Amino acid sequence: MAHDILVLVEHAAGKIDSITTQLLAVGSRLAEQLGVKLVGAVIGHGLESVAPALQGGGMDKLVLVDDPDLNLPSGEVQATVMAEVARQIDPRLVLIGYSLVGMELTPAIATKLGMNAWTNCVNVELRDGAVTVTRPLFDSTMHAEIALEENETAVIALQKGSFAARESTAKQATVELLSVDVQNIPSRSKVLEITEEPRGDVDIAKAEIIVSVGRGIGNEDKIHFTAELAEALDGVLACSRPIVDVGWLPRERQVGASGKTVAPKVYVACGISGAIQHLTGMRDAKRIIAINKDPNAPIFQVAHVGVVGDLFEIVPALTKAAKEAKARLD
């Protein structure tokens, strides 16, 4: 009967994604509570350096599928291989990161395994004996807690940044090579190449102060309010996805899962509701200041300082105060 916990490791260009550390932390805690084993699985090609880098994460076993056909695999092939690994391990829970890669793979793997998938989860824990997941609803203004039935299997995709990593353990995972007939997996899609966003004039990831603008600005003509604040604070202007989608600011200014991950000393979010894709990219900022007219906006879930109010009143007042303070110093 399925009982162990399987963590699917995300990696790119030889580097293990930070979500993996968080998945191992959650997985090892659950495995201890349930008295089961924690197994990690990595699929790809040229995985020699991956196994040592994953030791100390609390795994009992690490399974590698290393195959030249997994160098640039399509979503179809990745999901098929991961589902095959899961079949061989026969876990109760499969943990995966809710990254853009995980978003594509999770429903595919779950469908192949005939399991329910729980995506976008901010927590998974054992509560009153039941594996319970917490995930957002309604633009993340509410959270639902869902208890899985006893012995119910599931694929659980966890949001990046929802969990702290655990201290590394002395436990060494046994490493096992698993062979899967990758070449003969029917696939009607192929990855031609991986490309990167060309570098623009600004690298917002290097800034100490970021003023970021979201959909609450309402109009392209009003972006200047936030640009002026950024300048007055000697910071840079950034934005959330909707602003780039409508073409008001270039892609290089976008903070979030699809754009840049930033961790400045100060992040001033103006009219940003705080969709999870945005929070993923800025929740590690040292001090988050949120200005939003909606007190239920999810941005206040991560903010240190909040102003529930009209950004067209607050932002110009702050710009003026910052300019005056600068003038006094000169």
Place this chain on the structure above:
Amino acid sequence: MNIVVCCKAVPGLVTDLKIGPDGRSLQYQGQLLAINECDEYALEEAVTLKRAHGGQVTVISMGGIKVQDVLYYALAKGSDKAVRIDCESQDPRVASTVLAAALKKLEFDLVLTGTQSRDTLGGQVGIAAANLLGLPFSYAVVEVELRDNNAVRVRKELGGGRYAEVELALPALLCVQTGIQPLTFVPPARRIRARQQPVSSFSVADLDLRDEQLIAKGYRFVAVRPPERAHHVELLQGSPQEIATALLDKIRESV
């Protein structure tokens, strides 16, 4: 090229979201349904592809009769046909099973949908339906280019400014990202005209599904509650000037 666009009808403006007396459900007054924003981008992309390459766009949505409003909106936007699946479920496995069964009844080269819905935020149904039908798939697609060899070449996001260029044989399913095309305005006159177009529907019986395939299983909702905050948020109050002064202090002590 024939394209099917899967659009979810979601509550429109919701201003009074409350937790129900059972603690496990949500209550709100929003009776009007609107097209899920992510899916509206899929619709725009479908109409753009149709204009460039010809063919037909069919919009499909699942739900009760109120969903027709969303279908009429899609017709006004340039969809040629509209189909409603008369079935309601928020369970991703049930929804993708029903959707896959409905897609089987339609002829298409390409299925387009968005990345996730604003109400359940699951992002599962498109990719799950593709897998049930054995279609190649891509998620978070930002560009679609039709190729001569009965294939599409797409650019999909991998996160952090990285992309994969993928070629998929048709028929295929794509979950498109927001911003793939600019959203267009639909004149009211066209919206009114669209309401005279027929909307066909599939019942569950039409789709040859067994009752057990329509039942969510394996879990129960324990509670719905406002999210816990990562830490205490200090809310500032006062005049804009007072707030500005306080904010500036906070900013300066942080750098």
